Amino acid sequence: MPPVAALHRHHPAVSPIAVTFRPAPIDGIAMLDRIGTVVTIGREEPLFYEGDGAECYYKVVKGVMRGCTLLADGRRHIGDFFLAGDFIGLDADKTYPFTVEGVTDATLIRYSRRKVDALAAQEPQITKCLVGLMRNGLSSARQRMALLGHMTAMERIASFLLDLADRGDNARVALPMTRTDIGDYLGLTMETVSRAFCQLKSEHVIQQQGVHEVAITDRSALEELTKAA
Amino acid sequence: MPPVAALHRHHPAVSPIAVTFRPAPIDGIAMLDRIGTVVTIGREEPLFYEGDGAECYYKVVKGVMRGCTLLADGRRHIGDFFLAGDFIGLDADKTYPFTVEGVTDATLIRYSRRKVDALAAQEPQITKCLVGLMRNGLSSARQRMALLGHMTAMERIASFLLDLADRGDNARVALPMTRTDIGDYLGLTMETVSRAFCQLKSEHVIQQQGVHEVAITDRSALEELTKAA
DNA sequence: CGCCCATTTGAAAATAATCAATGGAAGTGG
DNA sequence: CCACTTCCATTGATTATTTTCAAATGGGCG
Numbered sequence: 001m002p003p004v005a006a007l008h009r010h011h012p013a014v015s016p017i018a019v020t021f022r023p024a025p026i027d028g029i030a031m032l033d034r035i036g037t038v039v040t041i042g043r044e045e046p047l048f049y050e051g052d053g054a055e056c057y058y059k060v061v062k063g064v065m066r067g068c069t070l071l072a073d074g075r076r077h078i079g080d081f082f083l084a085g086d087f088i089g090l091d092a093d094k095t096y097p098f099t100v101e102g103v104t105d106a107t108l109i110r111y112s113r114r115k116v117d118a119l120a121a122q123e124p125q126i127t128k129c130l131v132g133l134m135r136n137g138l139s140s141a142r143q144r145m146a147l148l149g150h151m152t153a154m155e156r157i158a159s160f161l162l163d164l165a166d167r168g169d170n171a172r173v174a175l176p177m178t179r180t181d182i183g184d185y186l187g188l189t190m191e192t193v194s195r196a197f198c199q200l201k202s203e204h205v206i207q208q209q210g211v212h213e214v215a216i217t218d219r220s221a222l223e224e225l226t227k228a229a
Numbered sequence: 230m231p232p233v234a235a236l237h238r239h240h241p242a243v244s245p246i247a248v249t250f251r252p253a254p255i256d257g258i259a260m261l262d263r264i265g266t267v268v269t270i271g272r273e274e275p276l277f278y279e280g281d282g283a284e285c286y287y288k289v290v291k292g293v294m295r296g297c298t299l300l301a302d303g304r305r306h307i308g309d310f311f312l313a314g315d316f317i318g319l320d321a322d323k324t325y326p327f328t329v330e331g332v333t334d335a336t337l338i339r340y341s342r343r344k345v346d347a348l349a350a351q352e353p354q355i356t357k358c359l360v361g362l363m364r365n366g367l368s369s370a371r372q373r374m375a376l377l378g379h380m381t382a383m384e385r386i387a388s389f390l391l392d393l394a395d396r397g398d399n400a401r402v403a404l405p406m407t408r409t410d411i412g413d414y415l416g417l418t419m420e421t422v423s424r425a426f427c428q429l430k431s432e433h434v435i436q437q438q439g440v441h442e443v444a445i446t447d448r449s450a451l452e453e454l455t456k457a458a
Numbered sequence: 459c460g461c462c463c464a465t466t467t468g469a470a471a472a473t474a475a476t477c478a479a480t481g482g483a484a485g486t487g488g
Numbered sequence: 489c490c491a492c493t494t495c496c497a498t499t500g501a502t503t504a505t506t507t508t509c510a511a512a513t514g515g516g517c518g
Binding site: 069071072073075077079091092093097098121124127130131134135137138139141142144145146148149150185186187227 | 298300301302304306308320321322326327350353356359360363364366367368370371373374375377378379415416456
């Protein structure tokens with residue numbers, strides 16, 4: 001149930017307070033898009049590195065990105081997968097706290113933070129909107145902590161699949177990332193991830209169309225597995 | 230290294246933009262305090278429950294609070310310990326996403342959200358301040374995910390102790406919460422927590438003055454143990 | 459002073475990690 | 489277009505860590 005990616009979900013349209021007359025109420029994100037520019041990133045290509053000056057926000061339009069940090073002992077932690085609609089960088093202070101790379105080829109919109117701040121100063125809707133996105137990020141972070149702290153391998157995988165299912169073609173789930181990526185995201189090894197998938201397959205809960213796509217054939221069974229959270 | 234509690238740290242004084250003349254620049258939090266009221270909570274007493282309408286923010290003045298959720302299988306997850314200076318409820322949308330209870334007797338300041346919003350509409354500093362606090366929350370949530378996903382029991386305990394040490398009397402650490410609380414916070418069982426403490430004690434890394442206070446005698450050893458993150 | 463609850467300690471069981479080898483798919487270069 | 493190479497995924501066996509179950513200890517509070 002914990003949403004896969006943090007800073008997304010255009011939350012239920014902000015109530016349009018008509019301070020000045022305007023042809024139609026404009027959503028905060030729509031306003032942002034006016035100052036955005038398009039960026040494309042290739043598979044395994046970095047968008048920015050941990051420690052880089054955080055000068056921009058990004059929104060994923062197409063493809064999947066991952067945010068990861070290298071731990072002191074060489075292990076890699078994936079903090080988030082960013083799917084279409086997700087925002088990247090809202091939580092950065094002066095510098096980005098993690099590296100972001102393309103899991104697939106991807107298209108993003110880049111928003112200069114300077115410009116966003118300027119716009120936000122005029123349009124309180126923008127700020128409201130960004131704060132809402134951050135709230136969502138905190139909410140999903142909280143759920144993921146419960147997952148990482150208290151769930152078994154199978155429960156984590158089940159949650160992960162349901163999250164992805166809820167964000168796309170319910171039932172047909174794309175898994176563009178590697179098993180290692182999934183492991184680094186869920187706090188498991190690649191082998192454990194693989195075994196969990198195989199078990200779900202053998203129990204006819206999912207079907208696999210190649211390694212990077214699964215069909216959920218028994219959603220309720222998956223939901224049962226996440227009952228721990 | 231992951232900060233124990235999320236929404237705190239009066240961040241480096243916001244640059245005072247003198248829009249109108251004012252005797253002295255007033256920090257966002259100081260402005261907030263004017264509309265706050267004091268609340269006291271006893272040990273094991275709830276401040277609010279998960280699902281309650283989120284009508285207030287709180288700041289801890291004295292004592293320790295915990296934010297917890299009950300998982301579907303009966304297990305309990307502690308999302309955060311809130312220490313003096315920490316804010317509670319900033320991440321709530323319509324309702325509080327977790328129950329908050331006193332670990333010790335505690336004193337808090339309650340801020341009506343309605344009033345805060347009204348004040349924030351006039352004073353952009355307030356919003357900046359709140360956004361900064363949320364950013365800190367996201368930052369610590371991220372670090373805690375890495376901890377829960379990738380660290381061993383001993384590494385988690387070491388991180389936890391260092392976090393607490395960094396927030397108080399460096400070296401003399403108060404542990405008002407039970408071993409079970411710590412376990413529910415770190416994703417471990419009470420027994421594992423106890424064993425880790427005992428091992429640290431036997432290795433002369435810490436000393437115990439009763440169950441609820443430890444003295445760090447070898448900080449660098451603790452830091453070494455967290456090298457995984 | 460005695461009871462109760464949290465903590466500590468011990469032993470057994472379960473879960474996931476690690477080590478190791480095989481299988482397969484995608485991409486490269488001839 | 490095919491063969492080769494490389495990387496990723498799967499599978500198996502073993503090991504390590506943590507949980508679970510159980511019992512004993514000890515401190516704090518009435």
